[in-house]
Amino acid sequence: MLLRTRYLTQGIAKVLIWIAALSTIAVMILILLQILGEGLPILHLRFFLESPREMGREGGIFPTIIGTVALTAVGILFATPLGVGTAIFLREYTRESQISRIIRFGTDCLAGVPSIIFGLFGFVFFVIYLNMGWSILSGGLTLAAMILPTIISTAEEAIKAIPYSYREVSYSLGGTKWQTVIRAILPNALPGIFTGIILGVGRSIGETAATILTAGSSLVMPTSLFSPIRTMSIHFYILAREGISMDMAYGTGAALILLVLLINTVAHWLLNRYIRHRV
Amino acid sequence: MFKISNLKLILHHVFNPPSPPFTKGGVGGFGHWNLRFGIWKLGFLICLLFIFWVFQLNVGCQRSRAGITVAGSTSVEPFAELLAEEYMSRHPESHIYVQGGGSTAGIEAVRTHAAQIGMSSRSLLPDEKNLYAVTIARDAITIIVHPKNPTNNLSLSQIKQVFSGKIKSWKELGGAAHPIILVNREEGSGTRESFQKFVMGKEEISLESLVQDSNGAIRQVVSNDPNAIGYISLGLVNEKVKALKLSGVEPNVTDIENGTYTLVRPFLFVFSGEPAGEAKSFLEFVLSPPAQNLLSKEGLVSILKPSGK
Amino acid sequence: MEIQEKIIEKTLLFVALSSIMILGLITFFIFEQGLPLIWKIGPRAFILGERWVPSQGSFGILPMIVSSFWVTIGALALGIPLGLACAIFLCEWSPPSVGIVLRPAIQLLAAIPSVIYGFWGLIVLVPLVRNYLGGPGLSILSGSLILGFMILPTIISISEDSLNALPSSYKQGALALGATHWQAIWRVLIPAARSGIVTSIILGMGRAVGETMAMIMILGNAVKMPTSFLDSARTLTTNIGIEMGYASGDHRQALFATGVVLFIIIMLLNSLAIFFSRRRAG
Numbered sequence: 001m002l003l004r005t006r007y008l009t010q011g012i013a014k015v016l017i018w019i020a021a022l023s024t025i026a027v028m029i030l031i032l033l034q035i036l037g038e039g040l041p042i043l044h045l046r047f048f049l050e051s052p053r054e055m056g057r058e059g060g061i062f063p064t065i066i067g068t069v070a071l072t073a074v075g076i077l078f079a080t081p082l083g084v085g086t087a088i089f090l091r092e093y094t095r096e097s098q099i100s101r102i103i104r105f106g107t108d109c110l111a112g113v114p115s116i117i118f119g120l121f122g123f124v125f126f127v128i129y130l131n132m133g134w135s136i137l138s139g140g141l142t143l144a145a146m147i148l149p150t151i152i153s154t155a156e157e158a159i160k161a162i163p164y165s166y167r168e169v170s171y172s173l174g175g176t177k178w179q180t181v182i183r184a185i186l187p188n189a190l191p192g193i194f195t196g197i198i199l200g201v202g203r204s205i206g207e208t209a210a211t212i213l214t215a216g217s218s219l220v221m222p223t224s225l226f227s228p229i230r231t232m233s234i235h236f237y238i239l240a241r242e243g244i245s246m247d248m249a250y251g252t253g254a255a256l257i258l259l260v261l262l263i264n265t266v267a268h269w270l271l272n273r274y275i276r277h278r279v
Numbered sequence: 280m281f282k283i284s285n286l287k288l289i290l291h292h293v294f295n296p297p298s299p300p301f302t303k304g305g306v307g308g309f310g311h312w313n314l315r316f317g318i319w320k321l322g323f324l325i326c327l328l329f330i331f332w333v334f335q336l337n338v339g340c341q342r343s344r345a346g347i348t349v350a351g352s353t354s355v356e357p358f359a360e361l362l363a364e365e366y367m368s369r370h371p372e373s374h375i376y377v378q379g380g381g382s383t384a385g386i387e388a389v390r391t392h393a394a395q396i397g398m399s400s401r402s403l404l405p406d407e408k409n410l411y412a413v414t415i416a417r418d419a420i421t422i423i424v425h426p427k428n429p430t431n432n433l434s435l436s437q438i439k440q441v442f443s444g445k446i447k448s449w450k451e452l453g454g455a456a457h458p459i460i461l462v463n464r465e466e467g468s469g470t471r472e473s474f475q476k477f478v479m480g481k482e483e484i485s486l487e488s489l490v491q492d493s494n495g496a497i498r499q500v501v502s503n504d505p506n507a508i509g510y511i512s513l514g515l516v517n518e519k520v521k522a523l524k525l526s527g528v529e530p531n532v533t534d535i536e537n538g539t540y541t542l543v544r545p546f547l548f549v550f551s552g553e554p555a556g557e558a559k560s561f562l563e564f565v566l567s568p569p570a571q572n573l574l575s576k577e578g579l580v581s582i583l584k585p586s587g588k
Numbered sequence: 589m590e591i592q593e594k595i596i597e598k599t600l601l602f603v604a605l606s607s608i609m610i611l612g613l614i615t616f617f618i619f620e621q622g623l624p625l626i627w628k629i630g631p632r633a634f635i636l637g638e639r640w641v642p643s644q645g646s647f648g649i650l651p652m653i654v655s656s657f658w659v660t661i662g663a664l665a666l667g668i669p670l671g672l673a674c675a676i677f678l679c680e681w682s683p684p685s686v687g688i689v690l691r692p693a694i695q696l697l698a699a700i701p702s703v704i705y706g707f708w709g710l711i712v713l714v715p716l717v718r719n720y721l722g723g724p725g726l727s728i729l730s731g732s733l734i735l736g737f738m739i740l741p742t743i744i745s746i747s748e749d750s751l752n753a754l755p756s757s758y759k760q761g762a763l764a765l766g767a768t769h770w771q772a773i774w775r776v777l778i779p780a781a782r783s784g785i786v787t788s789i790i791l792g793m794g795r796a797v798g799e800t801m802a803m804i805m806i807l808g809n810a811v812k813m814p815t816s817f818l819d820s821a822r823t824l825t826t827n828i829g830i831e832m833g834y835a836s837g838d839h840r841q842a843l844f845a846t847g848v849v850l851f852i853i854i855m856l857l858n859s860l861a862i863f864f865s866r867r868r869a870g
Contacts, residue, residue, distance in 0.1 A: 010770035017681065020673030021690055027737055028693045031700070031708045085603035093597055099604075105862065106608035112791075112858040113614065113851070114798025116825050120832070120847045121614045124621055133393070134378065145610050152607065178596045206701025209800040209829060218376045219360065220367075223346075228376055237703045237801060240710070242495025243502070243519070253704055264699040268692075353833075380833050387836055460724045465809075465831050466642045467839065483641070489726060489820050490809035492830045503715065504724060 032257065039254025042247055048255070052219055052235075052248075061252055063221045067136070067229035070222065071215060072204040074140025075147055076197055082144075083151030084186075084193055090152075091159045092181055111149035118146050119213035127214055134228040139215030143207060147200035154199060158192020159185060191270060198267040202260055208233045232256050346374025347557050351385015351398030352469045353493050354418065354512045355546045358574060359398055365573060366564050373557060379493075382469030386410065389549050395558045397549035400469035400512075401476075411550040415565050417580040419513040420474055420542040421530045423498065423520040425505045429454050432524040438478055441508065444485030449506065461488035462497050462509030470494065473544040474510050514578035535580050546579065618851055622844035634845060640811050640827070642839040649846055651813040655728065655821035656853075658814060659803070660796045662732025663739055667792055670736070671743030672785065676773055678744070679751045698741035706802030709734040714806060723818035726808030732817070734802055739792035746791065750784020751777060783864050790861040794854055800825040824850045 050060030086103065094100050122142030132138045162185055170180040186193075208231075216228030217238065230238075236256055239249035349359050356379050363375035380388070382399040386407055389397035403412055422438055424430060430452050433441070440446045442461060450456040463484055464471035475484070489507075491497045497509040502519035513530055516522050522530050525540060534540040554562050564570055571581040626634050629647055637648015674694070678687060709730055718725025758780055762772035778785065808820025809830055822830075828843050828850075835843055 006768050006771060010768045013770045013774070014681070017673045017677050020670050021677040021682070021686065024670060024674055024697070024737075024740065025689060025693045028697055030712075031704070032696075034708055034712065035704060082603055082606045085600050086607060089600040089604035093600055099601070102608060103604050106605075106611050108862050109855065109858050110607050110611050112794050112798075112854055112861070113611075114800065114825060114854060116798070116800040116828050117614065117618065117847055117851055117854075120621075120828065120844060121617055123832075124617050124844070125613065129617075145614075148607055148610065176593055178593055202699055206699070206703070208701065208703050209825075213832060216376075216378055218378060220363075220374060220376055223374060228378065233701050233703050236707070237805075240703070240707045241491075241499065241805060242493055243499040244495060249707070253707060256701060257704060260699050260701065261696065264695060268695060381835075383836055384833070467831060467835055486639070486641075486812040487810055489724060490811065490822070490830060492804075492833070500724075500726070504718060507724070 035250060035253045035257055038246075039250035039252075039257075042251030043254055043258075047251055051221065061232065061235060061248075061255065063219055064230050064232045064235040064252070066222065067215070068205060068231040068233075070136045070225075070229060071139045071143055071211060071231055072201050074136060074225070075143030075204050076200060078141060078144035079148045079151050079200060080193075080197060083148050083196070084155045086152045087155035087159055087193075088181055088185075090156060092177065092185070107149045107152050110145070111153075115146065115207060115209040116213075118142055119210040121145075122210055122214035133226060134214065134216030134218075135226040136215060136222060136229050137225045139211045139229070139231075142210050142214045143204045146207065146210060147203055150200045150203060151193075151196045154196025155189065155193045158189040158196070161192065162188050191273075195267055195270040198263055198270065202263040202267060205231075205256070205260055205263070206233055207231075208237055212237075232259075346376060347395040347561065348376045348378065348388075348393070349396040349398060349548075349561075350378040350380050350388045350394035351549070352382040352400040352546075353379040354400040354468075354470050355398035358416070358514065358546070358577060358579065361573060361577065362565055362570055363561075365570065366561055369564075370560075373560075375561060381467045382472070383467055386549055389551050392551065395550070396554075396561070397547075399547040399549055401473050401544060403547070403549070407549075411552055411554065412547045413550075413554075413562060413566070414545045414582055415548050415562075416546045416571070416574045416582055417535065417543055418546055419530050419535050419540055419580070420470065420477065420510050420544065421513045421516055421522040422508065422510050422525070423501050423516060423522055424508050425501060425503075426519070426521045427505050428508075428521065430523065431521075432527060434526045435478060438525075439480070439482060442479060442484050442488070443482045444487060457506045460504055460507040461485055462500050462507050463488035463490050464494075464497065464510075465490050465492045468492075469544075470510070470512065473542075477542050477544075478510075512578075514574075516578065532575070532578075532580055543580075615851070618844060618847050621841055622846070622848035625838060625841040625845045626848065635849065638813060642831070642835070642842065645838065647838075647842040647845070649824065649827070649849065651811060652822055652824045652827045652846065653849070655807075655814050656797055656823040656825070658728050658817070659731050659735060659807070659821070659823055660793055662728060662817065663735035663796045664789065664793065666733060666736025667739045667743050667796075668789060671740050671788070671792070672747060672778075674740070674744045675747035675751060676778075678748050680769070680773060694741050694744055697737065698745075702738065702799060702802040703805070705734050705738055706805035709802065709806045717818070721818055723816075724808055724820055726806060726820050727818045728807065728814055728821050729817040731803055731807045731821075734806055735796050735799055738799060738802065739795050742792045742795055743788045746788035747781070747785045750781040750788075753784070754780050787861050787864040790857055790864060794857040794861065797823075797850070797857065798825060798854060800829045804829050824853075 047060040048065060049062055051062050052059045090100055090103060119142070122138055126132050126138035126141055127134055166184045166188065167180055170184040175183065211231050212234050215231065217230045217234055218228040219230055222229045232252055233256060236249060236252040239245060239252060349363065356377060360377045363377050367373055367375060382401050385394065385397035386399055388394035389410060400418065403410065422433065433452070437446070437452065441459060446452065446459065448456055448458055489500060491500055494511040494515045497511050498515055498520055501507045501509045525542065528534050528540045530540050535543055548562060548565065550558065568583065571583050575581045625647070634647055634649060635653070636650050637646065638650050639646040639648050640651065674690065678690060682690065713730045713733055714725040717723070717727060717730050721729070754777060758776055759772050762776040767775070803823055804826045807822060807826060809822045809826055810820035811822055814821040824846055827846050831839070832843055
């Protein structure tokens with residue numbers, strides 16, 4: 001091939017790739033601008049602290065914030081022990097064997113299940129079969145199942161990153177396996193595990209399909225774990241589709257984006273600080 | 280001297296364990312947490328117990344919270360929410376949870392006692408007649424188009440032909456040569472069933488229609504698309520859409536009340552038996568003048584005025 | 589002490605099996621609800637049936653399968669070139685200043701909830717499509733475009749990882765033989781990172797097939813077989829999402845049955861992805 005043709009190809013490729021990269025950034029900025037632009041003016045303290053009135057036309061989004069927090073809290077509460085326990089087992093108590101392959105396969109598959117399937121499952125299992133009804137508990141447990149794979153993989157990375165010498169020192173001092181885990185490994189893996197939790201939180205906040213089928217969509221302040229509740233993302237979805245109040249929709253959307261931005265920034269900062277640089 | 284300094288050395292090492300040489304970037308400062316074994320075991324056990332306790336709640340756990348659940352038609356839902364809001368402001372200790380799900384699902388919820396009150400936007404079917412139903416308002420189904428659409432008036436048979444797909448272009452209705460975009464409700468909706476019953480009869484709504492899962496969503500789509508046509512509850516019509524006249528009759532409260540506008544359906548509260556307790560109290564509020572005024576303001580037809588049928 | 593250790597080990601084993609158990613529970617319940625209906629009307633009638641009219645007892649999901657297929661293809665048509673391009677860019681060409689903006693932008697793209705994407709698509713894309721290309725705007729095209737952006741982070745991050753993991757000798761060897769930078773990338777690096785890139789594409793596909801909320805908002809949910817990219821359509825996921833709240837009896841079981849088909853498709857895609865990623869690591 002002529003030298004000039006080759007460089008021409010490279011030139012074209014370079015231009016196209018630059019366009020691709022820039023347009024990705026551009027779309028990102030467009031989306032943010034649109035929602036934050038219309039939504040930020042709506043955000044003030046009253047918006048966050050008041051309850052919605054007039055079918056959501058007025059007032060704030062307080063119950064939805066409570067709903068989001070409650071659902072996420074329940075989800076984390078159940079997913080963390082399970083996830084950390086799995087990670088500990090995979091890294092400390094077993095070598096690469098049939099069992100660990102099965103567990104990893106299960107985790108990978110669970111990570112790929114679409115949220116609507118989780119919603120169907122949560123609906124038929126928690127809401128109907130276990131008779132919990134549309135409630136914070138049903139929604140939270142379903143969310144726990146969804147974020148479990150995230151916590152497992154992050155916890156595993158965190159534990160993997162701890163140098164073997166820690167374990168050596170512990171064993172040489174006469175520690176049992178479990179003592180090693182809780183005194184030498186876990187304390188040092190905590191930042192990484194915490195990162196996994198935060199990533200899980202980020203995921204739960206944006207989750208809509210599964211929560212709408214399991215937690216209901218009631219706008220009333222919840223009185224117990226068995227009350228139905230509407231999360232911020234469900235509220236945004238309903239407002240946006242029904243056109244009840246574009247202002248409220250944009251406001252809720254802006255709040256959602258800011259929340260997610262915050263959580264992900266924290267998570268990635270933690271990730272880079274405590275896990276990446278050790279590997 | 281020697282012994283004491285030895286002891287001091289040992290104590291020093293016990294309380295300041297040597298950190299391994301690899302702590303270049305720090306280990307997050309959590310290195311000297313001394314979590315007691317007991318706490319972990321206890322915590323783990325508590326989690327397990329909690330999980331088991333939650334599962335055994337299945338036995339006889341029927342929504343252990345105060346208040347009543349009102350579930351069913353999404354057409355009635357926004358109005359029920361408004362009424363519930365008003366009711367709860369007058370009775371601060373009560374809780375009313377309003378939920379959607381559709382007329383059919385609401386009726387079933389009442390049957391299985393999952394909800395105390397069911398909302399329906401269609402009359403009861405023969406096999407549902409054993410339930411106790413009260414009309415709380417009447418609502419008209421209006422055909423809506425984009426405000427810029429030149430069409431103002433359609434006859435029932437024209438609407439039927441449009442929605443069944445026989446008339447495909449606005450040109451056939453005196454407009455521009457654009458394809459008609461139908462917007463429909465999803466299967467199971469009381470509004471759709473009413474529309475089917477009153478307008479379509481035996482004919483099927485065209486499968487090409489867009490489907491949205493609430494009145495508000497249909498209104499959104501129609502308000503944005505100059506070629507769209509759909510049907511929503513009268514109470515939800517606003518300045519973003521235009522309601523068509525039905526053979527010259529305008530869908531307003533007067534014409535509904537004197538019976539000239541015929542696409543009218545009842546909003547029902549359904550109970551499994553005689554209403555009692557909080558449910559009865561809420562029902563009585565809903566049927567009272569202040570509540571009915573609220574509904575009239577929102578565009579429904581109050582049941583306190585004569586129905587003219 | 590020994591006994592305590594044994595107990596702990598067995599407890600942890602039990603805990604570790606939780607992910608498998610949950611997966612099993614999900615499979616069991618979805619199938620338990622959905623299979624009876626599939627047997628009742630026959631797998632062939634269900635999967636190949638072209639009419640979905642629950643009020644008449646017609647439960648054919650072929651239009652949904654076809655729509656899911658086209659929406660995914662459309663999303664990949666946007667996502668693969670754009671994603672690969674960004675991955676190459678990040679790996680090879682990016683000046684640090686742009687990289688600092690691009691990386692967080694991609695992380696952000698991944699973090700934004702799907703309902704926000706759907707909303708933006710509804711407000712911005714749908715009117716554009718409707719005004720300039722015709723049709724209702726709520727169409728497969730709009731859905732594909734949005735979905736393409738949603739799967740970008742998946743494709744970019746995994747492809748970038750696999751490109752970075754290649755030994756630098758590959759590129760240096762190619763350059764030493766006189767290739768231009770682009771030739772080195774296109775003819776050596778990308779083929780070498782093939783299995784990682786394929787993994788990313790399959791995972792992106794899985795994500796695309798499973799997306800619900802944004803699609804409900806943008807696709808229009810018409811129940812017929814799509815004939816053009818400007819047609820409104822309904823995917824397997826939106827079929828469940830839009831009718832689940834209202835369904836009862838056979839209709840509800842039919843939605844679970846749709847879930848069964850969706851689940852099988854996703855599991856197949858997942859297994860493919862796992863297979864390819866193991867090959868990459870191995």
